[in-house]
Amino acid sequence: MGVAANAPLTMMIECSTSRNxxxxxxxxxxxxxxxxxxxxxxxxxxxxxPIYISTDPHHVDPLRLRxxxxxxxxxxxxxxxxxxxxxxxLVDTRKLRIALxxxxxxxxxxxxxxxxxxxxDSGDDGSFGMDDLVECVTPVTPSDGELVGFxxxxxxxxxxxxxxxxxxxxxxxRMGIGRVILKRIVRMLINRGVYDIAALCTENERLFFKACxxxxxxxxxxxxxxxxxxxxxxxxxxxxxxxxxxLLLIPPLxx
Numbered sequence: 001m002g003v004a005a006n007a008p009l010t011m012m013i014e015c016s017t018s019r020n021x022x023x024x025x026x027x028x029x030x031x032x033x034x035x036x037x038x039x040x041x042x043x044x045x046x047x048x049x050p051i052y053i054s055t056d057p058h059h060v061d062p063l064r065l066r067x068x069x070x071x072x073x074x075x076x077x078x079x080x081x082x083x084x085x086x087x088x089x090l091v092d093t094r095k096l097r098i099a100l101x102x103x104x105x106x107x108x109x110x111x112x113x114x115x116x117x118x119x120x121d122s123g124d125d126g127s128f129g130m131d132d133l134v135e136c137v138t139p140v141t142p143s144d145g146e147l148v149g150f151x152x153x154x155x156x157x158x159x160x161x162x163x164x165x166x167x168x169x170x171x172x173x174r175m176g177i178g179r180v181i182l183k184r185i186v187r188m189l190i191n192r193g194v195y196d197i198a199a200l201c202t203e204n205e206r207l208f209f210k211a212c213x214x215x216x217x218x219x220x221x222x223x224x225x226x227x228x229x230x231x232x233x234x235x236x237x238x239x240x241x242x243x244x245x246x247l248l249l250i251p252p253l254x255x
Contacts, residue, residue, distance in 0.1 A: 002074045002167025003178035003208050024053040025139055028175055049115040051148070052140045053180060055188065057106040059142040060150070062093040065100075068147050072167040104155035104192075107184045109168075109177055110145030116171055148172050151181040153189060153197075161189045163199040182212045 028048045054060075069075065069091070076091045076099075100106060148169040155161035163185055168178045182199075189197055199209050200223060 002072045002165070003173065003205055022054060022056040026051050026053060026180070049111055050138070050140050051177065052110040052142060052145055053184065054108045054110070054142060055106065055184065057100050057103065059110075060100055060106060060108050060147070062096040062100065064147045065096060065150060066090060066093060068150060068167065068169065071169055074165065074167045076165065100152070102154070103152040104157060104161060105153040105185050105188045107149075107151045107181045108142070108147060109149030109181060110140055110142050111148050111172070112140050112144070113146045116146055116148060116169060149177045149181055151178075151185055153185050155189065155192075155194055157192060157194065159194065160196040160198070161194045163197065166199075166201070166205075178208060179212055182209070186213075 027050050076096070149167065149172070151163065151166035153161050153163045163182070166178060166181055168181070186197060189195075198217075199214050201209050
């Protein structure tokens with residue numbers, strides 16, 4: 001699962017931003033007050049850290065995206081009988097680079113590595129000093145940031161589009177990052193005149209997508225995956241064998 005599905009939001013996104021056509025800066029802000037290290041009686045709600053939101057596919061390094069998939073236990077492969085959630089099959093970076101270049105929309109989110117570690121540190125006492133404040137207002141870019149969120153869409157650029165691979169690093173979930181990614185993808189598709197937008201998600205992610213405005217198809221359709229069976233002229237089902245990290249297709253034996 002790549003995004004938080006059914007837990008309440010404990011953080012929110014601060015609205016003040018700096019943006020251009022392919023990037024946007026946002027600062028995450030906590031919903032609770034914390035105390036100053038210099039004045040124990042002073043309570044305030046400081047920004048936690050900045051995040052960089054990009055819609056430029058060139059900002060996404062396939063190797064870093066593959067690492068993010070491993071951290072999020074997300075797999076690009078759709079064969080549940082051969083790939084387990086605990087051990088997703090690593091995707092070929094060459095194919096990943098091709099997929100990125102042919103995606104209609106790519107949204108990526110970056111933040112500084114030490115902010116990722118700080119968010120994952122449950123031993124933080126909540127104190128906040130001047131050095132922390134300076135770090136909070138210092139912008140981040142893809143060149144000095146860590147890839148912490150991702151999502152993409154494929155489309156015919158005229159009628160339909162499908163959203164895939166929405167994921168956020170576990171330590172930064174429930175902060176609204178996944179919602180920002182999804183809304184950015186939808187907004188870009190609508191601006192291009194595409195309104196028939198579907199999303200491929202797991203059962204655990206359905207509540208998240210529903211909260212972002214997605215619902216059931218009025219035609220009652222569902223996603224069906226091609227399982228690589230033999231053609232209609234041969235009813236025998238083909239078998240698989242594993243060779244390292246790859247699956248080899250074995251044709252049926254001729255009588």
